[in-house]
Amino acid sequence: MNFINKPKICTRCIMDSSDPDISFDEKGICNHCHRYDGLINTRVFHGDVAKAQLEKVTEQIKKRAKGKEYDCLIGVSGGVDSTYVAYLVKQLGLRALAVHFDNGWNSELAVSNIEKTLKKLSIDLYTYVIDWEEFKSLQISFLKASTPDGEVPTDHAINALLFQIAAKHNIKYIISGMNFATESMSVPAWAYGHSDWKYIKGVHKKFSAIKLKQYPHFSLLKLFYFTFIKRIQVLAILNYIEYNK
Numbered sequence: 001m002n003f004i005n006k007p008k009i010c011t012r013c014i015m016d017s018s019d020p021d022i023s024f025d026e027k028g029i030c031n032h033c034h035r036y037d038g039l040i041n042t043r044v045f046h047g048d049v050a051k052a053q054l055e056k057v058t059e060q061i062k063k064r065a066k067g068k069e070y071d072c073l074i075g076v077s078g079g080v081d082s083t084y085v086a087y088l089v090k091q092l093g094l095r096a097l098a099v100h101f102d103n104g105w106n107s108e109l110a111v112s113n114i115e116k117t118l119k120k121l122s123i124d125l126y127t128y129v130i131d132w133e134e135f136k137s138l139q140i141s142f143l144k145a146s147t148p149d150g151e152v153p154t155d156h157a158i159n160a161l162l163f164q165i166a167a168k169h170n171i172k173y174i175i176s177g178m179n180f181a182t183e184s185m186s187v188p189a190w191a192y193g194h195s196d197w198k199y200i201k202g203v204h205k206k207f208s209a210i211k212l213k214q215y216p217h218f219s220l221l222k223l224f225y226f227t228f229i230k231r232i233q234v235l236a237i238l239n240y241i242e243y244n245k
Contacts, residue, residue: 086123148190149193161216
């Protein structure tokens with residue numbers, strides 16, 4: 001950033017020239033806004049189209065899970081998005097298995113929300129509690145490295161755990177609480193590494209002597225196995241409804 005001159009700010013969002021990859025059109029709108037506009041119509045559905053698409057994908061999930069204990073896998077955190085996903089899959093008649101990754105930062109409210117929600121909906125829960133000292137060392141490593149996104153260790157572990165549990169139970173669909181309309185106005189340069197185990201391992205090795213024995217992770221080869229051999233799909237179901245918190 002040029003600290004002498006006032007940074008240029010997008011006329012639509014709050015992004016400014018602190019991002020080295022930003023550019024602006026003649027109206028002062030940044031390239032991140034244009035990228036978002038180009039993608040949202042291909043990711044988010046509305047009205048009758050959304051209803052038809054949701055019915056279609058629900059039938060596909062049920063068909064592929066015929067004769068199995070569970071139709072799909074959902075991640076739960078106790079927050080709004082994952083709680084609503086749990087409610088939604090139940091409304092759609094899907095038999096879900098809920099997975100929770102306890103990284104040591106759980107609040108009492110979050111735990112209470114998970115227990116109450118899943119009990120009310122009669123959804124089975126699997127909780128993975130990671131070794132606190134091990135995970136803490138990884139988070140501290142990312143702080144020492146001054147990386148742009150400190151949530152990479154948690155996000156990677158959650159995704160790895162979901163794929164591992166789905167593969168173990170032969171579940172073909174992971175229902176995600178990601179909502180493209182409100183979560184995808186991102187800056188690529190500030191959010192690298194969520195799927196890069198080599199990068200995560202490298203940061204930790206440089207700043208910590210503790211070995212990662214219990215940390216759920218996946219390599220690109222393992223991701224290929226989950227996606228193309230086990231044929232596990234990730235479905236962002238909130239993109240098929242009018243979801244407004």
